[in-house]
Amino acid sequence: MSQWYDIAAADSLPPGQCRSVEVRGRRLALANVGGVFHAMDDTCPHRGVPLGAGYLDGQRLFCPLHGWEFDATTGACVTRPDRPLQKYPVEVQDGRVIVELEA
Numbered sequence: 001m002s003q004w005y006d007i008a009a010a011d012s013l014p015p016g017q018c019r020s021v022e023v024r025g026r027r028l029a030l031a032n033v034g035g036v037f038h039a040m041d042d043t044c045p046h047r048g049v050p051l052g053a054g055y056l057d058g059q060r061l062f063c064p065l066h067g068w069e070f071d072a073t074t075g076a077c078v079t080r081p082d083r084p085l086q087k088y089p090v091e092v093q094d095g096r097v098i099v100e101l102e103a
Ligand code: FES
Pocket: 044, 045, 046, 047, 048, 049, 063, 064, 065, 066, 067, 068
């Protein structure tokens, strides 16, 4: 069964930025791509560093350690297509970013 969780104020993450958030003991990378929020696993499938500490170029999310590239809108790993990130549904309600996770 899934549930929606409040993870951030929408105005706390401007377009073009990303950061790590923690919810229910799980770490997610939250990215604002042109005003649309995307949430995905925060752990880089290469060596496990937080992708929220990486940087965005458009919808391209780059790992801060070795530069693996991901598509923040789909979770696809461009560098290693066999290592995609799990994406999570995101909405904005009343100025808050909420994410849907399995309870
Ligand atoms: S730890 Fe992410 S690319 Fe190496």
